[in-house]
Amino acid sequence: MATILDGKQTSEKRLETLREAIAGSGLHPKLATVIVGNDPASQMYVRMKHKACEKVGIASVGVELPADATTRTVVDKVRALNRDGSVDGILVQLPLPSQVDTGRVINAISPEKDVDGYHPENMGHLFLGKPRFSSCTPTGIMTLLAEYQIPVAGARAVVAGRSIDVGRPMAALLLNADATVTICHSKTKDLAEELKRADILVSAVGKPHFITKEMVKEGAVVIDVGINQLEGKLVGDVDFEAVKEVASAITPVPGGVGPMTIATLMENTFRSAQERACDRVL
Numbered sequence: 001m002a003t004i005l006d007g008k009q010t011s012e013k014r015l016e017t018l019r020e021a022i023a024g025s026g027l028h029p030k031l032a033t034v035i036v037g038n039d040p041a042s043q044m045y046v047r048m049k050h051k052a053c054e055k056v057g058i059a060s061v062g063v064e065l066p067a068d069a070t071t072r073t074v075v076d077k078v079r080a081l082n083r084d085g086s087v088d089g090i091l092v093q094l095p096l097p098s099q100v101d102t103g104r105v106i107n108a109i110s111p112e113k114d115v116d117g118y119h120p121e122n123m124g125h126l127f128l129g130k131p132r133f134s135s136c137t138p139t140g141i142m143t144l145l146a147e148y149q150i151p152v153a154g155a156r157a158v159v160a161g162r163s164i165d166v167g168r169p170m171a172a173l174l175l176n177a178d179a180t181v182t183i184c185h186s187k188t189k190d191l192a193e194e195l196k197r198a199d200i201l202v203s204a205v206g207k208p209h210f211i212t213k214e215m216v217k218e219g220a221v222v223i224d225v226g227i228n229q230l231e232g233k234l235v236g237d238v239d240f241e242a243v244k245e246v247a248s249a250i251t252p253v254p255g256g257v258g259p260m261t262i263a264t265l266m267e268n269t270f271r272s273a274q275e276r277a278c279d280r281v282l
Contacts, residue, residue, distance in 0.1 A: 002247040003148065005223075007140070010147045011259035018266055019056040029273035030059040031115070031265075032081045035093040036074060036100060037067035042093045049091065052262045058269055061087070071101045075108045082110040088276055089115035089269035094165070112276065115268035118164065126169055129176050133268050138170035140260025141202065141223055142177065150200070150221055150249060153178035158195055160184045160211070160237070161204035166225055170202055191215075203237040213242040222250040225257050 022029065031053055033046050046062065053060040063077050074096070081090050090113045096102050106114075111121040117133040125132045145152060157179040161167035167183060175181045184194050195201060195215040201222050203211050208228035216222060226237030236253030244250050251257055 002222075002244040003249040004244075005144055005148055005249050005251045005256060007144055007251060007256040007259045010144055011140075011263035014143070014263045015052065015056050015266060018263075018270060022057040022270055025270075025274070027270075027273045027277055028059060028086075029057075029088045029270050030061065030086050031089040031091065031269045032061050032063065032084070032087045033091045033093060034063045034065070034074065034077055034081070036065045036069050036096050042095075046093050049262060049265060052266050053269075056266050056270075058266060059086075067097055069097070069100065071099070071104055074100055074105050078105060078108045082108075082113060087113065088273040089113055089265075091116050091265065113272060115265060115272055117169065117268070123164075123169070126172050126176075131173075131176075133272070134173060135165055135169040136264040136268065137166050137225060137257060137261045138173050139268075140264040141170065141225075141257060142173050143264065144223075144251070144257070144260050145200075145221070148249060152200065155179045155199040156182075156197055157200040157202070158182045158184060158198035159202045159204070160191075160195065161202075161206070161225070163204060166204040170204070174200070174202075205237050207237055208235050209237070209239040211238040211243060213239065213246055216243050216246050218246050219248045220246070222247045223257065224251050224253050227253065227258070 035042055035046050050060045081087050090109050092105055106118045109119055111119045114122050115133055117135040122133050126134050157174045159167050159171045162183050162185045171181045171183050182194060184191055188194055192215045196217050198220050201220050204225035206226055208230040222238055222243055224236035224238040228235050234254055
């Protein structure tokens with residue numbers, strides 16, 4: 001039976017450590033969120049982030065824009081936050097409405113305040129092996145692997161999904177940690193065979209129960225990034241009940257990767273506050 005990688009418990013422990021560090025730092029970190037429209041899932045995620053800020057002692061401010069906001073409107077709000085000296089981190093909640101150019105919005109965020117790690121400059125640092133801020137979900141996954149002392153160096157890691165927010169930065173972080181990495185996607189030939197070679201399998205495809213028992217090598221570590229609705233229930237990409245019979249370790253949905261994403265966002269925001277304070281001294 002697989003070890004359950006408890007992201008909720010691990011994140012709570014890290015948030016408590018972070019709360020103590022912030023309290024003793026003399027700093028007053030602040031996170032700004034920007035949300036466009038009234039998508040219920042996005043609104044819920046933003047509320048969770050503000051709640052985590054309150055828990056650890058990070059101030060937060062929310063910018064809410066109407067669903068028909070233009071790219072210029074969103075970019076102007078982001079640039080105003082760039083200029084606000086009290087703000088250490090800026091997070092634009094994705095996805096944005098179709099009329100908004102997501103790339104232009106992300107590029108407008110100051111790299112020093114890009115605590116989500118999406119700005120091309122921060123992506124470049126990550127792929128050079130010297131990350132400043134890395135995407136929160138992949139970074140949270142690496143933290144969870146370390147918490148459970150799962151060896152990454154030398155492991156064969158397979159990432160299913162090539163998105164900018166999870167798949168590609170996940171592969172970079174695993175490569176930086178000396179894993180041998182394969183990225184799979186919709187055009188991959190013999191997908192099931194590629195997945196079955198993995199010592200560490202990370203699924204971020206966004207399809208409920210896409211990963212079946214037959215796709216997983218005996219003893220593999222399975223990380224499920226997916227959040228999907230299936231028959232009124234929240235499920236991941238992985239057929240959890242079946243796969244846990246062959247995996248050595250597995251993340252649940254919910255309670256696995258999600259809490260680690262939010263904990264990482266809080267840690268990135270505090271680190272931004274620390275670095276900005278150092279820059280002011282210099």
